[in-house]
Amino acid sequence: MAMEGYKGFLVLLVSALLVGFLSVIFTLVWVLHYRGGLGWDGTDLEFNWHPVLMVTGFVFIQGIAIIVYRLPWTWKCSKLLMKSIHAGLNTVAAILATISLVAVFENRNYRNITHLYSLHGWVGLTVVIFYVLQLLLGFLVFLLPWAPLSFRSFLMPIHVYSGLLLFGTAIVTILMGVTEKLFFVLTNPAYSTFPPEGVFVNTLGFIILVFGGLIFWIVTRPQWKRPKEPTSTLLQPNGATTEGVEGSVATSYGHNMDKSDSELNNEVAARKRNLALDEAVQRSTM
Amino acid sequence: MAMEGYKGFLVLLVSALLVGFLSVIFTLVWVLHYRGGLGWDGTDLEFNWHPVLMVTGFVFIQGIAIIVYRLPWTWKCSKLLMKSIHAGLNTVAAILATISLVAVFENRNYRNITHLYSLHGWVGLTVVIFYVLQLLLGFLVFLLPWAPLSFRSFLMPIHVYSGLLLFGTAIVTILMGVTEKLFFVLTNPAYSTFPPEGVFVNTLGFIILVFGGLIFWIVTRPQWKRPKEPTSTLLQPNGATTEGVEGSVATSYGHNMDKSDSELNNEVAARKRNLALDEAVQRSTM
Numbered sequence: 015m016a017m018e019g020y021k022g023f024l025v026l027l028v029s030a031l032l033v034g035f036l037s038v039i040f041t042l043v044w045v046l047h048y049r050g051g052l053g054w055d056g057t058d059l060e061f062n063w064h065p066v067l068m069v070t071g072f073v074f075i076q077g078i079a080i081i082v083y084r085l086p087w088t089w090k091c092s093k094l095l096m097k098s099i100h101a102g103l104n105t106v107a108a109i110l111a112t113i114s115l116v117a118v119f120e121n122r123n124y125r126n127i128t129h130l131y132s133l134h135g136w137v138g139l140t141v142v143i144f145y146v147l148q149l150l151l152g153f154l155v156f157l158l159p160w161a162p163l164s165f166r167s168f169l170m171p172i173h174v175y176s177g178l179l180l181f182g183t184a185i186v187t188i189l190m191g192v193t194e195k196l197f198f199v200l201t202n203p204a205y206s207t208f209p210p211e212g213v214f215v216n217t218l219g220f221i222i223l224v225f226g227g228l229i230f231w232i233v234t235r236p237q238w239k240r241p242k243e244p245t246s247t248l249l250q251p252n253g254a255t256t257e258g259v260e261g262s263v264a265t266s267y268g269h270n271m272d273k274s275d276s277e278l279n280n281e282v283a284a285r286k287r288n289l290a291l292d293e294a295v296q297r298s299t300m
Numbered sequence: 301m302a303m304e305g306y307k308g309f310l311v312l313l314v315s316a317l318l319v320g321f322l323s324v325i326f327t328l329v330w331v332l333h334y335r336g337g338l339g340w341d342g343t344d345l346e347f348n349w350h351p352v353l354m355v356t357g358f359v360f361i362q363g364i365a366i367i368v369y370r371l372p373w374t375w376k377c378s379k380l381l382m383k384s385i386h387a388g389l390n391t392v393a394a395i396l397a398t399i400s401l402v403a404v405f406e407n408r409n410y411r412n413i414t415h416l417y418s419l420h421g422w423v424g425l426t427v428v429i430f431y432v433l434q435l436l437l438g439f440l441v442f443l444l445p446w447a448p449l450s451f452r453s454f455l456m457p458i459h460v461y462s463g464l465l466l467f468g469t470a471i472v473t474i475l476m477g478v479t480e481k482l483f484f485v486l487t488n489p490a491y492s493t494f495p496p497e498g499v500f501v502n503t504l505g506f507i508i509l510v511f512g513g514l515i516f517w518i519v520t521r522p523q524w525k526r527p528k529e530p531t532s533t534l535l536q537p538n539g540a541t542t543e544g545v546e547g548s549v550a551t552s553y554g555h556n557m558d559k560s561d562s563e564l565n566n567e568v569a570a571r572k573r574n575l576a577l578d579e580a581v582q583r584s585t586m
Contacts, residue, residue: 133505
């Protein structure tokens with residue numbers, strides 16, 4: 015399937031996968047090598063699941079879920095399948111985040127520490143709650159067949175915006191959590207003396223930021239959007255009233271009609287119908 | 301000047317201004333009421349300029365600089381004027397950020413604390429350096445008249461992306477800094493006992509996030525983009541080769557031709573010439 019800047023896309027996708035993978039590896043090395051390992055006994059070994067599951071679910075998997083529509087080799091797959099994969103990945107991320115929260119709460123109960131007093135806790139809980147709401151709303155509106163097209167069109171730009179905002183805020187929260195943890199545990203030798211753990215986890219923080227940056231770049235390139243129709247048929251009106259626009263525009267293009275032109279024509283017709291709609295909606299909900 | 305969803309835009313703009321203003325006020329209350337006030341004597345009173353100048357410059361002013369092209373009452377102003385305002389606001393933000401860094405460095409020298417060991421320090425310094433580079437590059441390419449259009453078109457999507465990434469990362473850095481500071485200073489009573497300062501500054505953190513969310517919403521609505529040409533002339537081809545496309549498309553629209561249609565036609569021609577270009581470029585550089 016043709017895609018503009020396919021090579022560039024592949025380079026960025028592979029980079030994102032590598033950097034995302036690296037962030038998970040770094041988190042595992044952090045807890046296994048520096049923080050005593052993993053366990054489920056209430057102690058800090060149980061707490062250690064918190065960063066591992068958050069980086070795996072709320073950074074890596076959520077990031078992949080965001081760009082899954084942009085993989086050009088999936089453009090021949092049905093929209094329903096891709097929506098299911100998008101929803102499935104986000105569900106996995108939500109489950110990992112929930113287990114991750116259980117680990118913190120059990121550890122804090124065990125150690126008799128107050129819950130949710132820090133900014134990390136406040137923002138983090140808010141992000142997880144809104145993430146689950148976003149998942150439920152997305153499932154009800156976009157995956158189940160009952161929501162009317164007009165409501166899907168209305169909700170889609172909000173869904174896209176909220177999703178990216180939640181992803182960004184998840185990264186904010188994780189870096190606040192990393193900051194908290196390092197100041198707590200790095201006392202002897204102190205964080206300020208550049209101990210290996212401090213340098214290593216600072217690097218992890220950077221890797222997470224780079225992953226976020228790559229996902230944001232990939233998802234905001236207009237030329238890498240999934241085309242509106244998986245198998246573009248020339249001159250086929252894309253539903254609803256067409257007012258004969260596609261036909262005449264297509265004719266006026268005449269000799270140099272190709273897939274790109276066809277796409278443009280559909281777009282003109284679609285945007286003519288409702289200029290207010292975000293372009294993302296046009297391709298994502300219909 | 302007509303704009304789609306003008307009322308919605310105004311509501312969001314006023315909200316962003318209020319929330320941004322509130323974040324500055326909260327920061328001032330934090331340092332003046334809870335942290336002993338401001339000074340320039342090397343002590344923590346000098347450090348206190350750090351959050352004040354960062355929230356003022358790197359959150360509030362940078363946020364306004366990002367959305368300044370979207371104010372519809374400026375659409376009659378020349379692009380050069382708006383670029384100068386955009387660059388000017390970002391310059392003010394960069395100057396405030398620099399003074400803010402001087403305050404930290406002098407305070408750390410005075411107290412004999414190591415520089416730049418925390419993730420906050422690493423990310424923060426990186427953001428300020430890239431922010432200044434972005435400012436210089438933007439000035440050279442977009443404000444000075446010498447860069448060729450093709451290079452401006454190439455750079456514009458990168459400039460927009462980098463700007464938003466820097467703004468987001470500035471917020472990440474500030475919330476890490478807030479986390480650090482609260483854990484340092486809130487020892488008696490401890491942060492974990494919900495002292496007024498902790499609750500107050502957690503709230504400040506939320507306010508900053510909401511401000512970021514509002515700016516991101518405003519800047520990503522396609523219908524609120526500054527139109528490509530300040531005074532749109534019907535059927536006027538927008539430069540370069542037109543292949544008779546605008547004419548025939550316009551004719552096919554016929555009776556319901558209006559400003560929006562005219563804009564669409566221009567867009568079709570423009571995108572036909574180079575589909576790879578980000579739409580943002582189309583409106584921002586030519």
